[in-house]
Amino acid sequence: MTCEGNFTKKLSERGYRVTPQRREILHILLHADAHLTPAEIFEEAHKKLPNLTEPTVYRTLEFLAEIGLAQEAYSEKSKSAYEISGYAHHHLICRKCAKEVEIPHVKVEGLCQNLEDETGFKLMQNHLSFFGICPDCQEN
Amino acid sequence: MTCEGNFTKKLSERGYRVTPQRREILHILLHADAHLTPAEIFEEAHKKLPNLTEPTVYRTLEFLAEIGLAQEAYSEKSKSAYEISGYAHHHLICRKCAKEVEIPHVKVEGLCQNLEDETGFKLMQNHLSFFGICPDCQEN
DNA sequence: GTCCTTATTGCAAAAAATTGCAATAAGGAT
DNA sequence: ATCCTTATTGCAATTTTTTGCAATAAGGAC
Known part of the structure; x- marks a missing residue:
């Protein structure tokens, strides 16, 4: 099982689809030692998935936050940033x-x-x- | 003295200029019962100052926050919003x-x-x- | 494996926020 | 009151984020 397997499992258990895009974004969040901005995540994920687009990154992050697998980590000046949900x-x-x-x-x-x-x-x-x-x- | 007089006074005391734009934005913040988004503030201020532009609103709010006269009130999804600095x-x-x-x-x-x-x-x-x-x- | 349903994506366009720079005007000096 | 300095603004262009919708593909049924 890949490192993001626990998370993708939660997706399918709850009836959401497991897509390469979601898998990759979860993977990136999991390996980040800090929170990342949507732009940073897009840049990184785009290397593996060349036809990934920004809207997908934004929507995926929002989605992951909504279902609790990721969380928005407010940083300065209300720029958004995300990190994987772990210990509070x-x-x-x-x-x-x-x-x-x-x-x-x-x-x-x-x-x-x-x-x-x-x-x-x-x-x-x-x-x-x-x-x-x-x-x-x-x-x- | 107008209602925003206390605030404009603080501006000039500290060497910043008092402009109609800053005066109007302070006025709006003072009369708001909640925090307002930059867009809401622009819409309101634009009525009084027809050639006010968005960038000025954004920069003014950031400036007022920097010098402590206003404060950013983070709301959901990291949309920014501002309110006048009062009691914490x-x-x-x-x-x-x-x-x-x-x-x-x-x-x-x-x-x-x-x-x-x-x-x-x-x-x-x-x-x-x-x-x-x-x-x-x-x-x- | 193939088909079917519909959640999810990519594309194109729009809206929101930011930046650089030249023009303007606030406030002090004369 | 007029001039001067430079902080501040408006404009134009850019970047970032969001939205609508048609195309795609995930996952279940057969």
């Missing part, structure tokens, strides 16, 4: 140098629980982005 | 019906403090968006 985690991003620090979900869990209790909302929060200035940039 | 607050947004509940900053303050202490980052977090399903939509 969050990012602290420096507004100056763009350095990112990962925040484990446990840190945020208490707050989420409180919000759920108080508002009755069921949270689907698997990626928060906090912005700030990192220690290095504070000095300069 | 956050939103809990329903992914189904798009209903929004405001979350006062005090709820989030503790978490922010922890993150600052642990990472050394200085947070500039004046607007977080939490996503979930609201009580009404959970029933249906």
Whole structure:
């Protein structure tokens, strides 16, 4: 089974079709160590699938996010970026140098629980982005 | 003094120019009860300033956010939206019906403090968006 | 394997957002 | 009030993202 097999299995189990395009995009997301923009994903996937088009990448990413296999990771200036859905985690991003620090979900869990209790909302929060200035940039 | 006077004053105090475009966009943001998209702001401002162009709206919003007079309020699917900078607050947004509940900053303050202490980052977090399903939509 | 249904893709076109640069006008100096 | 400097704007062109629709191909039935 290829590395994205677990994910394509979830697709077919849920009645969605497994296409080369979806397989390749999942593959790329799985091997990315950070989140990627649609443009980056297109560039990469296009090497393997020469007649893949941008609209397909955009629609596939949106689709994968909708069914929960990928998630949108908001980055600066509302440029969109995506990453594979894994363990819930969050990012602290420096507004100056763009350095990112990962925040484990446990840190945020208490707050989420409180919000759920108080508002009755069921949270689907698997990626928060906090912005700030990192220690290095504070000095300069 | 017009209603946006406080804001235009801050502009000139800090050496930025006060232009009809900036004045009008501030005016619109001030009278909005929610955050607005660049397109909505353009449409509105264009009535008063017929030869205002989109690029100016985009650049002005980005500029106002940069100097802290406005802030970007991330909404769904990374569409950008802006609101005037006031008291820090956050939103809990329903992914189904798009209903929004405001979350006062005090709820989030503790978490922010922890993150600052642990990472050394200085947070500039004046607007977080939490996503979930609201009580009404959970029933249906 | 072949056929059938329809989800998914690619293409073409449109809409939204961004960029570079010359023209304009804000605000200080005279 | 007029001039000067340069931040800011508008225009034109580009890039990015989205949409509609016909063509294709995934997956089930036979």
